[in-house]
Amino acid sequence: KAGVTQTPRYLIKTRGQQVTLSCSPISGHRSVSWYQQTPGQGLQFLFEYFSETQRNKGNFPGRFSGRQFSNSRSEMNVSTLELGDSALYLCASSLTGENSPLHFGNGTRLTVT
Amino acid sequence: GQQVMQIPQYQHVQEGEDFTTYCNSSTTLSNIQWYKQRPGGHPVFLIQLVKSGEVKKQKRLTFQFGEAKKNSSLHITATQTTDVGTYFCAVDFNKFYFGSGTKLNVKP
Numbered sequence: 001k002a003g004v005t006q007t008p009r010y011l012i013k014t015r016g017q018q019v020t021l022s023c024s025p026i027s028g029h030r031s032v033s034w035y036q037q038t039p040g041q042g043l044q045f046l047f048e049y050f051s052e053t054q055r056n057k058g059n060f061p062g063r064f065s066g067r068q069f070s071n072s073r074s075e076m077n078v079s080t081l082e083l084g085d086s087a088l089y090l091c092a093s094s095l096t097g098e099n100s101p102l103h104f105g106n107g108t109r110l111t112v113t
Numbered sequence: 114g115q116q117v118m119q120i121p122q123y124q125h126v127q128e129g130e131d132f133t134t135y136c137n138s139s140t141t142l143s144n145i146q147w148y149k150q151r152p153g154g155h156p157v158f159l160i161q162l163v164k165s166g167e168v169k170k171q172k173r174l175t176f177q178f179g180e181a182k183k184n185s186s187l188h189i190t191a192t193q194t195t196d197v198g199t200y201f202c203a204v205d206f207n208k209f210y211f212g213s214g215t216k217l218n219v220k221p
Binding site for chain 2: 033035042043044045048056057058090092098099101102103104105106107
């Protein structure tokens with residue numbers, strides 16, 4: 001079974017630009033969640049999607065948004081990038097999202113200059 | 114908000130020594146999960162604990178869930194260089210909260 005696939009692996013953007021990250025979950029997994037990982041703040045929950053609906057949302061500004069498609073693939077968008085958005089963005093899929101193990105992708109390393 | 118505290122932040126051990134990381138919550142947990150992230154890698158699920166007082170073993174790793182379901186620990190016996198990485202606990206309060214992680218360094 002293929003694992004969680006995230007694209008691209010690396011991105012360099014400048015302040016003010018916007019970016020879209022993609023995540024393909026493990027086949028059969030309906031829940032996709034996104035996390036931001038930085039050295040200072042650790043792993044922080046962004047949002048979770050299940051069956052194309054946002055089920056939970058973390059404490060991030062509205063510049064961070066996402067969506068999930070009917071095939072469970074998910075995208076995350078960050079608009080008006082700030083230097084502080086530089087981070088590793090991790091996507092995780094799970095069967096149901098509720099108390100089930102998370103399977104992470106390799107992440108997208110975003111650098112904002 | 115809901116949080117889980119994890120200690121220590123760092124642990125440096127000589128190969129062959131034991132290692133323990135702890136997670137504590139002020140709220141009773143329904144379950145707790147543990148993950149390992151190797152340097153440059155992504156978190157990998159290790160185990161989920163559900164029952165009060167539960168103890169589970171995976172080779173040299175022993176996971177415990179407290180009787181009150183408010184704390185948990187991960188103990189590694191006789192560390193090896195392959196154990197290097199950051200160990201996270203994670204709890205689900207409708208959204209996953211990860212502990213700050215314990216970074217383990219093992220000197221050969």
